[in-house]
Amino acid sequence: MRETIIELRNVYVNFFIQKYGINSLKKYFLSLGKQKLFEQKQVLKGINLDIYKGEKFGIVGINGAGKTTLLRVLAGIIRPDRGQIKVYGRVAPLLGLGVGLELELSGRENIGLCGTLMGLSKSDIRYLTREIIEFSELGEAIDMEVKRYSSGMLARLGFAVTTAVLESEKAEILIIDEALSVGDAGFKKKCKERMDKICQSGATIILVSHTEGEMREICDRIGCMENGTISRIGNTDEIFDYYSDRF
Amino acid sequence: MRHSRILSNFLQRYSYTINVLLALAWKDIKIRYKKSLLGFFWSLLSPLIFLTIFILVFKKAFPELENYPLFVLTGIIYWNFFSTTTAQILISVTASARLLKSIAIPSIVYPAATALASAFNFIMSLIPFALLFVLLGGKFTYHLLFIFPVTVLFALFILGLSLVLTSLNVYFSDVGILWNSILPALLYFTPIAYPSSLIPPEYAGIVQLNPLYHYAIAIREVLYWNRIPSLELWLKISAIALFSFFLGYNVFRKLERYFISSI
Numbered sequence: 001m002r003e004t005i006i007e008l009r010n011v012y013v014n015f016f017i018q019k020y021g022i023n024s025l026k027k028y029f030l031s032l033g034k035q036k037l038f039e040q041k042q043v044l045k046g047i048n049l050d051i052y053k054g055e056k057f058g059i060v061g062i063n064g065a066g067k068t069t070l071l072r073v074l075a076g077i078i079r080p081d082r083g084q085i086k087v088y089g090r091v092a093p094l095l096g097l098g099v100g101l102e103l104e105l106s107g108r109e110n111i112g113l114c115g116t117l118m119g120l121s122k123s124d125i126r127y128l129t130r131e132i133i134e135f136s137e138l139g140e141a142i143d144m145e146v147k148r149y150s151s152g153m154l155a156r157l158g159f160a161v162t163t164a165v166l167e168s169e170k171a172e173i174l175i176i177d178e179a180l181s182v183g184d185a186g187f188k189k190k191c192k193e194r195m196d197k198i199c200q201s202g203a204t205i206i207l208v209s210h211t212e213g214e215m216r217e218i219c220d221r222i223g224c225m226e227n228g229t230i231s232r233i234g235n236t237d238e239i240f241d242y243y244s245d246r247f
Numbered sequence: 248m249r250h251s252r253i254l255s256n257f258l259q260r261y262s263y264t265i266n267v268l269l270a271l272a273w274k275d276i277k278i279r280y281k282k283s284l285l286g287f288f289w290s291l292l293s294p295l296i297f298l299t300i301f302i303l304v305f306k307k308a309f310p311e312l313e314n315y316p317l318f319v320l321t322g323i324i325y326w327n328f329f330s331t332t333t334a335q336i337l338i339s340v341t342a343s344a345r346l347l348k349s350i351a352i353p354s355i356v357y358p359a360a361t362a363l364a365s366a367f368n369f370i371m372s373l374i375p376f377a378l379l380f381v382l383l384g385g386k387f388t389y390h391l392l393f394i395f396p397v398t399v400l401f402a403l404f405i406l407g408l409s410l411v412l413t414s415l416n417v418y419f420s421d422v423g424i425l426w427n428s429i430l431p432a433l434l435y436f437t438p439i440a441y442p443s444s445l446i447p448p449e450y451a452g453i454v455q456l457n458p459l460y461h462y463a464i465a466i467r468e469v470l471y472w473n474r475i476p477s478l479e480l481w482l483k484i485s486a487i488a489l490f491s492f493f494l495g496y497n498v499f500r501k502l503e504r505y506f507i508s509s510i
Contacts, residue, residue, distance in 0.1 A: 015508035023509075024421040043508075076351035078507060090256070093350040100346055104278045116270040117350055119263050 004088070005173060005204050006051040006074060011083035013044040013069055043069045045228040046083070053089075053172075056205045058215045058236070060243055061225030067208045068177060070225065074206060075175050089172035089204070092165065093118055096177050098158035103147035107138055107157055110146055118165040128164050135190070136160035156187060163194050173204045212240060268356050268363070271343075275364035290368070291375060294327040301440045309442055314471075317383040321470040322439035322463060324376045329405055329459065330430050332365040336409035337416050337423050344510040354503040355496075358413050362406055380470075390473045397469060397476070400488040401462045407491030414502040418509050438463050458487045 016038045043066050051057050059067050072078040075091055100117040101110055111132050115125040133142050136156045146154065166174055199205060199218055209215050215222065215236065222239040224232045232242055280287055301319045312318050339361040340347065340354060347354060381387075416422040437459040438446070446454050454460055461483050468476045476484075 016505035017508060018418070023419065025419045025425065026421055028419070072348065072507070077348065090259070091351075096345075096349060099349045102274055102278070104281055105274065109277070113270055113274055116266050117346065 002052040002055075004050050005053040005055075006049070006088075006206075007084075007086040008047050008049040008073075009084040011044055011047040011073060011080045011085060012042065013066075013073060013078060014081045015041045015043050015069075017041050043228055044073065044080070047073075047230055049223065049230060049233075051204060051206065054202050054204055055221060056199060056207065056219045058219035058222040058239075059206070059208045059225060060210075060215065060222055060239065065225040066228045067225055071175050071177055071206065071208060074173075087173070091173045091175065092171035093175075097155065097162060099162075101146060101154070101158060101161075104145060106145055107136075107142040107149070108133075110157065111161055114161045115165065118162075119171075120165060132157075132160045132164045135164070135194075137187075152184070159191055163191075163198065166198050167194070167201075171203065173206070174198070176205065176207045176209075178209060216240070264352050264356060267350070267352050268360050271356065271360035272363035272367075275361060276367055279364070279368065287368075287371065290331070291372060294323045297326075298323050305440060309445070311444065312442055314384055317380070317385055318442070318467070318471050319440055320376070320379055320383055321385075321467060324372070325401065325462065325466050326434060326437070326439050327372070328365075328369045328401075330434075332362070332369070332405050333409050333412060334423075334427065334430070335365055336361045336406075337412045337426060340413050340417055340506060341420075341510060347510065348507055354506055355410075355499060358406075358410060358499070362409070366402065385470065386473055388473050390469055390475060393469045393475055394466070397462070397465050397484065400484050401466075403488040404458060404462065404484075404491045407488075407493070407495030410495030410499040414499045414506075417502070417506050433457075433459065438467075458491070461487060 017040075018038060047070065059070065061067050069078065073080055073085060074087070075093065076087070100114045102113060105113065108129065111129050112125055115128065120128070133139075136142075136153075136159070138153060138157060141149065141153060146157070149157070195218075205218070207215070207218060219236055221233065222236055223230045224239050224243055226246075232239060234242070279290075298316075298319055301323075302316045305319075306315050309315055309318075336358045339357045343357045347357070412422060412426055434440075436454070436457055438454075443454075443460070443464060461480065465476045465480050465484050468474045468480070
């Protein structure tokens with residue numbers, strides 16, 4: 001019997017969207033209060049989902065289908081307006097490359113800052129710093145301000161920090177938005193090896209990606225999102241047949 | 248089994264939030280002092296310019312004030328605290344848009360971290376200001392101790408007001424611009440560069456609607472007149488501080504719900 005690690009029951013999320021692009025007081029007063037300021041938009045409409053322990057679950061769907069909002073609900077960043085969510089395990093923060101990187105600080109200082117944001121303890125960070133520097137191949141540039149990095153260096157630092165956190169942390173649930181793969185061919189290979197290692201670690205992974213190859217390789221099961229609902233859940237082949245037929 | 252897990256999750260979450268708060272505050276401070284101490288001295292430039300101009304222009308204007316330079320200094324220190332802190336906290340949430348969408352911590356951590364960094368900067372700015380205080384003939388008496396509770400109440404007032412401005416600024420991007428154009432007017436509306444005795448009695452009612460008025464009076468009582476503020480004044484500034492803080496906190500908690508979709 002498979003153990004459920006995430007349980008969503010009838011989850012609704014509403015957004016308040018600024019109507020007609022009124023996002024300043026000036027525009028509001030110029031419209032003399034005639035226009036309604038905000039409108040409510042339902043972004044998730046009754047999501048029911050069970051994710052099992054150790055599973056690699058993928059989510060596909062066109063832009064605006066609600067994938068990122070669903071991930072944010074799973075990560076605890078957005079609380080549902082209606083419905084229930086139960087998570088039996090520690091969720092790592094929603095990971096995107098370079099989130100939390102501060103341009104004015106050095107690479108080393110950024111490792112400390114991002115590590116804390118990702119939920120690592122001081123001793124974890126101290127332990128990981130050398131490994132991150134080595135992996136990112138930044139050498140002495142690690143003590144340089146990040147704003148002086150090339151975009152490639154920045155991406156490598158971002159990847160090294162983010163995934164070191166994934167590797168070290170005993171988080172049971174990892175949520176990954178979009179592919180984590182950067183740099184030149186050589187570095188891409190290293191990225192892939194690290195992702196494979198993370199995938200084999202037994203953690204539950206929830207992945208959103210637009211790359212079919214990556215999804216086929218990683219995921220056991222995929223949910224297809226359409227217009228705020230999960231229209232279909234199935235194994236990888238089944239969903240990609242369905243998905244490519246429809247869109 | 249699951250109960251102990253819920254408890255440990257809660258403790259983890261709590262310590263995580265505190266760690267993030269401190270890391271963000273520390274980051275703010277580090278960035279400010281990054282360009283050696285020069286960054287710090289630049290931040291003192293604006294109050295010093297105001298101080299110099301006021302002293303040059305108004306020195307002879309208020310004969311009832313024995314030591315006008317000291318009088319202005321004591322006002323400018325706190326005006327500087329007020330104007331920089333509100334302006335910095337105001338952008339704290341919008342400036343952290345990406346983080347806000349990526350990590351699960353209460354949004355109030357962002358203004359709180361900026362507030363901590365601002366408090367640190369204020370304390371640092373007291374070192375040169377204390378020097379000026381002595382140079383301009385300020386007296387160190389036991390009355391100065393009363394500046395601590397006044398400062399705490401003033402900080403609470405600033406925090407509450409800033410929380411309102413911060414949460415509005417998420418939905419209306421021009422709140423910051425508006426606030427920065429109100430600030431200079433507020434400086435002249437508050438008895439910073441002139442004594443409150445100069446205000447015509449028929450306008451006293453309007454002028455006292457300005458919460459800053461009461462803090463300015465209390466600060467002057469302690470730092471310039473070497474007096475303990477009256478009980479009435481204590482009650483006023485305490486009530487304003489508590490009201491502002493509770494209002495700010497509740498407005499923020501109410502409006503934070505849709506921060507993510509508006510940022």
